[in-house]
Amino acid sequence: MSSGNFNNTNASVRPWFERLDRIDRRWIFLLMFLAVAGPILWIGVTGKTLPEAPTLAARAVFEEIDHLPARTLVLISFDYDPASAGELQPMATSLVRQCAAKNLRMVFIALWPLGNQVAQQTIQDVIRDDYPALKEGDDFVNMGYQAGNEAVMKLLLTDFAKAFPKDSRGEATSNIPMLKDVKMVSDFPLLISISAGYPGSKEWVQYVISAYNEKMNFVTGCTGVSAPQLYPYFPQQIAGLLGAIKGAAEYESMVNASLAVDGVATPPKYLQAQRRMGPQLVAHLLMVGLIIVGNMIFFARKRRGAA
Amino acid sequence: MRITHKVPRRIFTNHSWKCVATFLCMAMCCARVFAFEISSEMSESVAPVTQTVAAQDIFAENVLAHNAPEQDANAPLVEPVNAATNFNSAATPNAMPERPWFNIEKLWLLLWIVFIGGAVTVSVWLAKSGRPIRIRRIAALEAVDNAVGRATEMGRSILFVPGIQDMDNIQTVAGLTMLGRVAKTAAEYDATIEVPTCRSLVMEAARDTVRASYLSAGRADGFSVDRITYITDDQFGYVAHVVGSMVREKPATCFYMGCFFAESLIFAETGNAIGAIQIAGTAESSQLPFFVAACDYTLIGEEFFAASAYLSGEPAQLGTLRGQDVGKFAVVVLIALGVLASTILVMAPNAAVVGWFLGGLQKVLGG
Amino acid sequence: MKRIIPMWIAIIGGFAMMLSSFVPLAESAGEMFADVFNVVAAIAFVLGAGSLAKQHLEKLSRRDAGWGYSIITLGSFLITLFIGLGKIGIHPNEQFPQAPYSGSNEMEGSAFGWIYEYMITPLTSTMFALLAFFVASAAFRAFRAKNTEAILLLVTAFIVLLGRTFAGVVLTGWFPDWASGLRLENLSIYVMQVFNTAGNRAIMIGIALGVAATGLRILFGIDRSWLGGGDA
Numbered sequence: 001m002s003s004g005n006f007n008n009t010n011a012s013v014r015p016w017f018e019r020l021d022r023i024d025r026r027w028i029f030l031l032m033f034l035a036v037a038g039p040i041l042w043i044g045v046t047g048k049t050l051p052e053a054p055t056l057a058a059r060a061v062f063e064e065i066d067h068l069p070a071r072t073l074v075l076i077s078f079d080y081d082p083a084s085a086g087e088l089q090p091m092a093t094s095l096v097r098q099c100a101a102k103n104l105r106m107v108f109i110a111l112w113p114l115g116n117q118v119a120q121q122t123i124q125d126v127i128r129d130d131y132p133a134l135k136e137g138d139d140f141v142n143m144g145y146q147a148g149n150e151a152v153m154k155l156l157l158t159d160f161a162k163a164f165p166k167d168s169r170g171e172a173t174s175n176i177p178m179l180k181d182v183k184m185v186s187d188f189p190l191l192i193s194i195s196a197g198y199p200g201s202k203e204w205v206q207y208v209i210s211a212y213n214e215k216m217n218f219v220t221g222c223t224g225v226s227a228p229q230l231y232p233y234f235p236q237q238i239a240g241l242l243g244a245i246k247g248a249a250e251y252e253s254m255v256n257a258s259l260a261v262d263g264v265a266t267p268p269k270y271l272q273a274q275r276r277m278g279p280q281l282v283a284h285l286l287m288v289g290l291i292i293v294g295n296m297i298f299f300a301r302k303r304r305g306a307a
Numbered sequence: 308m309r310i311t312h313k314v315p316r317r318i319f320t321n322h323s324w325k326c327v328a329t330f331l332c333m334a335m336c337c338a339r340v341f342a343f344e345i346s347s348e349m350s351e352s353v354a355p356v357t358q359t360v361a362a363q364d365i366f367a368e369n370v371l372a373h374n375a376p377e378q379d380a381n382a383p384l385v386e387p388v389n390a391a392t393n394f395n396s397a398a399t400p401n402a403m404p405e406r407p408w409f410n411i412e413k414l415w416l417l418l419w420i421v422f423i424g425g426a427v428t429v430s431v432w433l434a435k436s437g438r439p440i441r442i443r444r445i446a447a448l449e450a451v452d453n454a455v456g457r458a459t460e461m462g463r464s465i466l467f468v469p470g471i472q473d474m475d476n477i478q479t480v481a482g483l484t485m486l487g488r489v490a491k492t493a494a495e496y497d498a499t500i501e502v503p504t505c506r507s508l509v510m511e512a513a514r515d516t517v518r519a520s521y522l523s524a525g526r527a528d529g530f531s532v533d534r535i536t537y538i539t540d541d542q543f544g545y546v547a548h549v550v551g552s553m554v555r556e557k558p559a560t561c562f563y564m565g566c567f568f569a570e571s572l573i574f575a576e577t578g579n580a581i582g583a584i585q586i587a588g589t590a591e592s593s594q595l596p597f598f599v600a601a602c603d604y605t606l607i608g609e610e611f612f613a614a615s616a617y618l619s620g621e622p623a624q625l626g627t628l629r630g631q632d633v634g635k636f637a638v639v640v641l642i643a644l645g646v647l648a649s650t651i652l653v654m655a656p657n658a659a660v661v662g663w664f665l666g667g668l669q670k671v672l673g674g
Numbered sequence: 675m676k677r678i679i680p681m682w683i684a685i686i687g688g689f690a691m692m693l694s695s696f697v698p699l700a701e702s703a704g705e706m707f708a709d710v711f712n713v714v715a716a717i718a719f720v721l722g723a724g725s726l727a728k729q730h731l732e733k734l735s736r737r738d739a740g741w742g743y744s745i746i747t748l749g750s751f752l753i754t755l756f757i758g759l760g761k762i763g764i765h766p767n768e769q770f771p772q773a774p775y776s777g778s779n780e781m782e783g784s785a786f787g788w789i790y791e792y793m794i795t796p797l798t799s800t801m802f803a804l805l806a807f808f809v810a811s812a813a814f815r816a817f818r819a820k821n822t823e824a825i826l827l828l829v830t831a832f833i834v835l836l837g838r839t840f841a842g843v844v845l846t847g848w849f850p851d852w853a854s855g856l857r858l859e860n861l862s863i864y865v866m867q868v869f870n871t872a873g874n875r876a877i878m879i880g881i882a883l884g885v886a887a888t889g890l891r892i893l894f895g896i897d898r899s900w901l902g903g904g905d906a
Binding site: 407408409410413416417420423424427428431473474475477480481484506507508510511519533536537538539541542543544546547551555569572573575576579590592595597600601607608609610611612613615616619621623624627628630631634635638 | 692714798804809878886
């Protein structure tokens, strides 16, 4: 059953496919490490990225935000933690950047305990560093983390202030100017969730969007493994979908193109997704190679067995 | 293989009066809730409730107006402030509550629940009255005894991971029902079962479940509370502990039953590397491919929820599976009708009857 | 009695939650049960912490294999607890400058924030990154063309793996426009949106019905194995 370590003294007399089939899995780990590390270093040195052609789902995310009038309230839920930041942070950065550039009023919430810190970091990197004119409380606010998973979502359906009584600074929700007239979640024309699992995009669809599908739109970014689970909801319940780093790269390229200024290079922090497509390309090619080798072993063994 | 169960016909069973009592109890509970709610609404929150509903509608109109294509995208939004303010001026503090007692928009959902609940109840009744229930063989569940037996023969422990979610997740509850069965078999075989948990509440529930299983197997002395431990709420902290203990202690059998996310493949691949027999079950469809690839047996989606009934062999529990199938058959028929109607509508766009039928179907399905 | 009471709590709580979805006036009943759950879970956390401390102290006292890790676990637990409760490095909240402990643990510059940024972030990212290695080893071992279904799975895997990267564009980007549907990047979208969506919907419908049937089994008290089985 195990393909892990083996200490058979007759290993040298085994046919090639037997030896390859029982290879210590750490060799595969090493190959994967090289497949990822090589392109990271190469892209880091050259700064080159691969071109991206946005797909329908990614274009829909860009257009949903792009069509919103200035000063529209947008609810952004950070439903992930640092573990999946490698995959989700680039899309979070680009989403916040597009919202800030469009002068939308952003309300950040977190349903994951460490989501608040990720939100704070994103606010710092995008809003405070590049859009310092935006004022906390008027243009954006971070409501922090609230425990309760779906219970928080259900509460948002009826009472926003009850679900989030104060922001991350300790300011009461009723005293925050931009939230003065927010009663419930449907007061936000657009909901964005950046989701790594539970609670996340699926729960937003089930508990909130199913109730207010006609009153608010929902776009989401998710990890690669969650994307297949969310495609059934696109485009009815989920208006736009960014699946994994590929979706992030497509979206990032659109945001960068729309905000490009002649003669000014895009800062590296807004190229993270496109830069990660290089390692992804080589890693995928490695996996294709491994699958081919695995099947060569399978057929060689089958032929030997038949003989 | 067919599993057939027959029991003597009994109309008013112990279970029947319990169901009736449950509904009566619920009725009293609801009455109390209504009384409390209505009185509190009348006394203090009449206006906010009506305000909320109306303000929401007015704001929705504003938003829809703004989303209209001809609207200038750079024009400032007519803020919801105005809508709410306008309404405030019109609100009458002493107005009677306009909150409906029933959410009519969810009527079809309720009817679906009643239909599926009815199908399950009728199936349970039929099963209890002696009608044979046939269910297909589920290889993963047939393998439970062998997997536990293997651990006993090898003198190694059994690892049971009940997912990484709390008791409010139905998958965790389903995982614990499986734990009850596995623990009972382990107690009978005198095997050691280790249950590391990701939530304190799950730890407490798992302890009760395993304790009761050991008791019912007549092996109360074999139960040790220290084998069911809380590790951490943090997903990857928990993974690090479980994977570390798998590599060190090399359990002969690993069960993964519950709600899993990114850790599924890490568990399954580590279990594969140590040569353990692995049986997994989850309703997280995104994790199923990983379990299928790396485990010996996998309970896919609904099989996982059927596991407890399958293993129990009790007619009442097996009856619920038949009820579930009735629901599935209804869904399949509706899908087939929907596909047929949509196809006809594409070929003959003027077929008014088909359009009307499709509209009705969408309404029934909440679309 | 030890089983009857939890069973009735589950029955009443379950029906109240269901009712709160349909009857607006009963919404607060559903919220109440959700709050009760959170309170019970919070209390159970103390038991969890006790269990954690007990197992590692026992391991230490017995000098079991890997007892050194127990020292690290207990040490980390106590240090984080001390920093969190003591609000080390936190400035008072701007609204309450005279209250020294009014600041939040999530404030910038707090010791808790430092733990988050320099310990939790790299540790959890490392664990998540392990997936790449395990996926590679699982693909090598499990993706074998054993039968027709497995061959279909293999072909689909190649389409998605190549179509989701620039390799798809390089390999099939030269296809003429009339055959653009066969380009790997378009095929991968087609696979995801049609075959994957259809399969996922089927699984989701089955799961939803399974959840409903399991819920009813528990609500009606038919299935009591989560209470250890047997008669109540």
